[in-house]
Amino acid sequence: MKDQFFITSLIIPGPRSPGNEIDVYLQPLIDELLEFWVDGVPTYDASTKETFMLHAALLWTINDFPAYGNLSGWSTKGKLACPSCNADTDSNWLKYGRKHCYMGHRRFLPPDHIWRRKKWLFNSREDHRMPPREFGPEEIQIQLQMIGDVQFGKSHRKKKRTAEELNWTKCSIFFVLPYWSTLRLRHNLDVMHIEKNIADNILFTLMNSLGKSKDNINSRRDLELLGYRKELHLIWHGDRVTMPHAQYTLNVEQRNKFCEWLSDIKFPDGFTSNISNCVSRRDCKISGLKSHDCHVFLQRLLPIAAGGYLRSDIGLALTELGTFFKELCARTLDVNRLAQLQTDVVTILCKLEMIFPPSFFDVMRYVKNKARPEGSIAEAYIHTECLTFCSMYLKDIETRFSRPERNIDADEEETLMGSKFSTRKFVPWIQEHRTSYTLDVSADLYALACGPDRWVATYAACIIHGKRFHTKQREFRRRTQNSGVVVTGDEATNNLDFYGVINNIVELRYMEWRRVYLFECDWFDVGDRKRGVRVDDHMISVNMNRTWYKDEPFVLASQADQCFYIRDLRAKGNWGVVQNYANRNVYNIPPRPRVLEVLDWESSTPDADQEDEPSYYYEPVQCDNTDQVATELNRPDILPSHVDAREIMDPVGQCIDSTGFINDDMITSESGNAASEGEYSDEEDL
Template sequence: MCSKTASLMRWHDGKKKKDDTMRHPVDGAAWESFDKEFPEFASDPRNVRLGLASDGFQPFANSKTPYSIWPVVLMPYNLPPYLCMQQSNILLSMLIPGPKGPGDAIDIYLQPLIEELKDLWDTCVETFDAATQHHFNLRAALMWTINDFPAYAMLSGWSTKGYLACPRCLKDTRSMRLSHGGKECYMKHRCYFPKNHRWRKDKDSFDGKVEHGLPPEPCSIDEILRQLEDLENIVLSKDPHVKTKINHELRGDNWNKKSIFFELPYWRKHLLRHNLDVMHIEKNICDSVLGTIMNIKGKTKDTIKSRHDLEAMGIRPTLHPVKGGDKYKMPPAPFTFSPAEKKRFCLKSHDCHVILEHLLPLAIRGLLTPLVREALIELSRYFTLLCAKVLKVSELKQLETQIPITLCKLEKVFPPSFFDVMMHLPIHLANEAMIGGPVQFRWMYPIEQYMYKLKSYVRNRAHPEASIAEGYLADECMTLCSSHPGRGLGALTVISVPKREMHQAHDYILMNCDEVQPFLQEYSETHPIDDSGIIEEEWSENFRKWFKDEVVLLYENNKSKEMENLLSLSRGPTEYVTSFSRYVVNGYRFHTQNRDKNLRTQNSGVVVLGNTGDGDENMDYYGVVTEIVEIQYLGGNRIVLFRCNWWDVFDKVRGIKEDEYGTISINCNRQLKTDEPFILASQARQAFYATDNINKVWVIASNTQPRNLLDDDSDVDEQSEAYQQTEFDRPTYVASSSTSESSEIRRSRAGIDPIIVEDISIKSGEQQARVKRRREE
């Protein structure tokens, strides 16, 4: 390894935060526990911690040919946060060939990799450290696996189907089978409440039963190994002649096999062995929510079968189907949009991560019933905080405590069929984050992107695996021989700025320059603007002249580099400036408003933290970037400014509002009248504006965090790739069971026509009769 890489591989050493913040897996309980169990391994920071991910993909674009290739990749966690999940650092360890997926027999294919991992633990590998110019014995340990839910079952050995589908609750999974829907329902989340909680006795609002159960107890590793004793020598195979079927009902659990990862000497000591994939959980929940509230055919959970399930359970009588002849009337549900609300509901995005966390709360403002809106917003904020780049243990404990309340609010309004296993898994995600660290190191987003890259390597359709292997090796070689290009600033032009505007820009630079502040304070004390009786513009002009003379005198006795820069600043800018249509700064990509007009994306929103002048209260100033200019000074010094149009945030009634959920709305028709349209590029922070569905003249403002920077992390390279999606400001998440009494639940909605559907019992009876006649014939 090169000297720089060798240094980066030691990054995690001594980086564990002393406070309750988590920025990297090193801050998680799993890493700390592993260090205590194996102090000899932890004593050398050069020993590698790995994560393993695997998933199948179709290598042929636009083809109906069934084919499934399963790459197995490794990610080193020794690296800094911004490098861990980069594609250039992901290692393709093996390819499981198609055309069919490996299924539960994946352990057979993993045997060579497991043998290598055992060697890297036991016998070590002699490696040269370029940083110290010495050889050392390198060891490696696999921390966990990252997979979607079906692959979770293949690697862990616990089947994720049936009534015991939850791999965290195991044998204590609480579910029930819907008599009409024919699927398992996971809506018994009241067991996580205290024994005296009033919702435990509320039969009518939930599943028609009083809840006396307790939450599932975590299963110890000794108990898991005891359950797997009789599966020790069972090897699942794809050979059709070798049939090994596990009877789950007889066993009383969902184990299919003992995972091959238990052959690793340290595997049983891990606190977290297999990760629940937050990416696919978010996607499935988002699809269920949107499909149900918009009543999308084939995707909604509110079907005639789910209404019959309500009737069979004896709950929510106002939603029971009403039979009329050979058809049924389904009364309108409180969680379904009316035709008028569908027109107001506007959501344009293909990313379920962005929809669920950021857009859904904005889109449902003023729509649906209060309890439905409250529950969905709480669910959205749960995932927003969970997926943050920097986690706080105190917040995660709060999330773990309050997510049962949110899920129970959803149980009060949505049908039982809505609560599949994906709606149950969020109950465990906060605890996994406390053990493993931030989500972006343990989800499938970077892995899916890497799969897409591997798919692009396929050139020979007759040998797709060979194409991927050749492409991977070629890319590895090219990566070692090339360097990463820098970021461009886009199209630029040189323009002339009017003298008055140039003075405004120069004055703003002087007022916000730290080196000028002592001069500004001295001049203000001797020439106070209030006593002089002159206007502010004239006072600024006099200060510029005085400041120039003062710096010239100081420069005669001090010709340092700092004083040269100050002299260049005092002489004022040149007549011509450089104008940009886009600019990258502080981890953000800004566009001017004119450039944004022709694009589907939005990058012209800007927000600056300012002071109101009344005490110490701070106020965010919202606006849009209209022009990006680079002011040039003598000596080659340059300063970038943003000219912005600002909204009136001082008018708390007609200019800006904040609702009970903390959502900020701004009136686009009221602009702030100011003589300071400029800000320094270093002061700019990006904001996004979404049209308010309550009042189209207003917009909803959302602040963001930069994609490739971490809070308080000086090790982040400003030119590095983004390793996580854009993070919005942290919302407050407080789920309370005291604001939503049963008497407040609106079970039906007035003014909406019922849905007419066919009697499925008659239709299914006719189908069965036709099948019977065909068999007789």
């Protein structure tokens, strides 16, 4: 859905957002939903020209995790932050990190899984617990009855929750709807927010960014307190303290090469923003990535970077994580594949537990602009909505409604986009038999048979099927890459896909202004599975120095699709990882074939058209009996970095001045209402 079709019924900008008091502002919406469900609304049906009573129901909400707590009434902070696990949430308070971490993913594995017994790979304990049970509507209603009187308003002081209230802060106003308690899925999480949080965690940890990395001094002190992964503990040499480098972080040379690689990547026109603007080669820093940039990084760039710089087991886990989100965000979804993804995500999370410290598995919060309402996203959204509404009535100037899309095929002339043909024998034959043939020959076929004009036109760019194509020479001074093409193979080529780059765009002109467009390409050698192409479970990489079919460089533009290449960090030489993608506004709907019966000449009824996005083969996550992370996680090739001893406690992890820290005794069973520097309380705005 696009912005101009959104309807924002109520947005309150300012230093104080509604937070938990959002129910007060949702009351008009609930009244309308009740009217839709109980009485219905008279609606006119244009097809039957009759009026009927329209009934509607609210299926679910879509929001980020902090807003989940505002709408559902279950606090997404503290000891019991998971709304699905409810009272069975597995959390651990990190003393020095001053926050809760949420691990224990082994309980979602099969009961006889070998990882449940391998305590040295996880937290030095075996885990034979069963998965959290699903709470039914009756149990949820019983829990909601335990909530006391909730007073809305910023002036009221928030009361401390009792143990019986668990993490409930209120009974959500949505439970006023008669059907709301019976829904199994009431709230959905926005995947773009999840991808940004995960991408930020991984990227800043890989880059070892000061103040943003999840692997810091406090996380090492927590590891020492928890008593496992001793190779990552702080090392004391008298008054000097050093911190070993971890295998999941990059050294200085690797960070420089990574920033150089990231700034040199070129994407197709309109695919994403210019990520190189977010990379500083001089300071070796990455900042300013938007949500869609993190979406591209997690799915496209992280698997390549992890495979090139990190250890094979760590790189495989991050590659599988990116593949999981790539499959989850596909345009078309298969129910069977979703079931496989549900199983795979548990294995991926267990692999990440073997690698990253506990501080990696926390709940991220968002920094809000509370200084000026004019600078908030809400205020900007109101301005955009007002301008969009006004632009609907401006007919004489270009607006977002009258402006053509960026890569639209505008002013298309009549073209001939058929199959491959040879005119040497076909042209004389069709000219000889056209007058004597009983059936009529179409004008397109006759124009094709007459052959093209001897003069052809060549171009350096064109737009076909909503995608912009450039020649390779045109891209030398550009920040976009639009010269990559892929031709899907068939049975004649053993389903082998052909990859190449465009050298020239040729226009063949036929009679009556008909056109045929050809791409003259350099085809990469995909026939050599060792020196020309490498195919694994997650990526396809081609050697861009080896070409193939030099005597057949042409392909019809209608037969080619666009792809782009990213330099492969895993291989030496000029290797590129193939990246296929589908246009967001163009759907590949197959034509409805006309099948004529031999006897009655009646057309058969074809199957319903289905949107079938070309997708790669999804390889399930491998989980065998071998140790996934069998070696230690420190880097012996890099000297440990020195740490200021004034920031460190004594070797046993006890604080010199314990008044500034929160210990486990301060965290009560009612979970997570202790206010501290690193912990959020329920009365804070989300």
